[in-house]
Amino acid sequence: xxxxxxxxxxxxxxxxxxxxxxxxxxxxxxxxxxxxxxxxxxxxxxxxxxxxxxxxxxxxxxxxxxxxxxxxxxxxxxxxxxxxxxxxxxxxxxxxxxxxxxxxxxxxxxxxxxxxxxxxxxxxxxxxxxxxxxxxxxxxxxxxxxxxxxxxxxxxxxxxxxxxxxxxxxxxxxxx
Amino acid sequence: xxxxxxxxxxxxxxxxxxxxxxxxxxxxxxxxxxxxxxxxxxxxxxxxxxxxxxxxxxxxxxxxxxxxxxxxxxxxxxxxxxxxxxxxxxxxxxxxxxxxxxxxxxxxxxxxxxxxxxxxxxxxxxxx
Numbered sequence: 067x068x069x070x071x072x073x074x075x076x077x078x079x080x081x082x083x084x085x086x087x088x089x090x091x092x093x094x095x096x097x098x099x100x101x102x103x104x105x106x107x108x109x110x111x112x113x114x115x116x117x118x119x120x121x122x123x124x125x126x127x128x129x130x131x132x133x134x135x136x137x138x139x140x141x142x143x144x145x146x147x148x149x150x151x152x153x154x155x156x157x158x159x160x161x162x163x164x165x166x167x168x169x170x171x172x173x174x175x176x177x178x179x180x181x182x183x184x185x186x187x188x189x190x191x192x193x194x195x196x197x198x199x200x201x202x203x204x205x206x207x208x209x210x211x212x213x214x215x216x217x218x219x220x221x222x223x224x225x226x227x228x229x230x231x232x233x234x235x236x237x238x239x240x241x242x
Numbered sequence: 243x244x245x246x247x248x249x250x251x252x253x254x255x256x257x258x259x260x261x262x263x264x265x266x267x268x269x270x271x272x273x274x275x276x277x278x279x280x281x282x283x284x285x286x287x288x289x290x291x292x293x294x295x296x297x298x299x300x301x302x303x304x305x306x307x308x309x310x311x312x313x314x315x316x317x318x319x320x321x322x323x324x325x326x327x328x329x330x331x332x333x334x335x336x337x338x339x340x341x342x343x344x345x346x347x348x349x350x351x352x353x354x355x356x357x358x359x360x361x362x363x364x365x366x367x368x369x370x
Contacts (some may be wrong), residue, residue: 081279085272092271095253096262110269117275136361178247180256198248199255229247 069133077124084121087133092117095137096193099177100144102188112148116141131209135202142192152203178235185232190225197222294344298337305333 067075067083069090073084095116099109119140120127127136172182183191189211195204196210204222208215229235309330 081276084274084279088272088275092266093259093262095293096266096271100262100265101255101258106265106353110265113271114274114278117271118278121275121279174254174257177257178250179258194251198251230244239359 070129073127073129073133075125076121076164077127081121084117084124088117091134091137094103094134094200095141098138099141099145101195102191108148112141112144115144119144132206134200135206135210138200141211142210145188148183181235182229182232185228186225190221190228193218193222194225201239294347295341298341298344301333301340302337305330 067086072083072087076087092113096109096113099112100106103109103112116137123140127133134199148184170178174180179195182194186194192211193207196207202210204215204218207222208218211218308326
């Protein structure tokens with residue numbers, strides 16, 4: 067079945083068709099969440115919640131956008147709510163040594179995505195991810211982030227400039 | 243942004259993707275999601291507010307019919323007219339509250355359950 071057929075069937079309640087959609091997109095979505103979240107448990111929760119919400123509101127999916135665009139839009143909304151709920155708990159344990167045990171980057175401390183996390187705001191981080199990793203168009207990114215295309219272009223440029231001026235990154239790349 | 247950084251971003255995203263694939267292999271996400279969806283579909287919680295609303299509507303209709311009966315049989319109401327009017331008025335006054343509770347109470351119960359889960363999770367995180 068094509069993706070369109072899967073979506074049509076899933077809208078009628080065919081959960082087995084929806085599970086095929088989950089299988090298609092889970093790696094891309096989970097990769098983004100692992101990079102983005104403070105820990106892997108949050109990423110797991112948001113991942114599941116995103117697909118559950120996607121099924122629940124499947125009737126509102128607009129086919130002019132890619133299905134991945136819609137999933138990332140939902141994921142970002144859930145992430146923004148998660149931050150509100152968890153930031154108190156995370157602040158309390160931010161100095162705790164055991165936090166690294168659930169850090170998605172624990173085996174990959176020099177991963178550039180970890181290094182730039184403190185340098186960029188969450189919006190700018192997302193911009194870089196969607197542009198370079200997902201290779202989404204400016205239009206799709208604007209839809210995911212609920213911003214205008216000119217906002218996306220301006221802030222993408224700012225993010226790139228910030229990364230170019232990051233001396234820690236420069237050193238890391240020279241070391242490689 | 244220079245090409246080196248761009249290249250590094252793409253390369254390092256592949257290692258995150260490998261991590262995602264490894265973790266997903268043990269998560270069995272599809273089954274978890276489908277299981278959660280089927281649980282929600284069968285949950286009586288989604289149907290309870292329907293019963294509450296139906297009860298409220300029935301009460302309204304019953305009250306209206308009763309008042310109509312009184313109006314068409316005036317000889318029967320002389321002795322208890324005041325009592326009936328008071329009863330109807332109190333029923334009508336309590337109607338918004340009844341509807342509100344029938345609709346909101348399940349949602350508030352769910353909210354309380356979520357808060358309890360979050361507190362347990364916070365306790366778990368702090369004990370790591």
